Amino acid sequence: MGIPSVEDLKWQQIVTGEKTYSLKFLAAKIMLGRLIRSIKEDNSPQKISDAVEELYTLYLRNADNASARADIKTIFS
Numbered sequence: 001m002g003i004p005s006v007e008d009l010k011w012q013q014i015v016t017g018e019k020t021y022s023l024k025f026l027a028a029k030i031m032l033g034r035l036i037r038s039i040k041e042d043n044s045p046q047k048i049s050d051a052v053e054e055l056y057t058l059y060l061r062n063a064d065n066a067s068a069r070a071d072i073k074t075i076f077s
Contacts, residue, residue: 001069001072001073001076001077002063003056003059003060003063003072004072004076006052006053006056008076010075010076011052011055011056012048012052014032014055014075015032015035015036015039015048015051015052015055016036016039016043016048016051017036017039017040021071021074021075022074023071023074024067024070024071024074025059025062025065025067025068025070025071026067027058027062028055028058028059028068028071031054031055031058032055035051035054035055038051039051059071059072
């Protein structure tokens with residue numbers, strides 16, 4: 001499974017904390033905790049868009065990592 005488009009609504013749902021998943025990729029867990037906290041402070045559309053882009057890029061850059069691939073399958077299946 002490839003990395004779904006950055007426009008996929010699930011990216012927004014995960015960075016806002018609307019949907020939660022049991023993730024395996026440690027870097028994403030850490031980043032996601034920070035992103036969710038920052039969006040709770042400022043939930044402007046631009047802040048959410050920036051957070052989505054940041055998380056998406058992390059997974060894109062680590063597409064060959066087994067834990068990252070498992071997370072994508074968990075989130076988007």
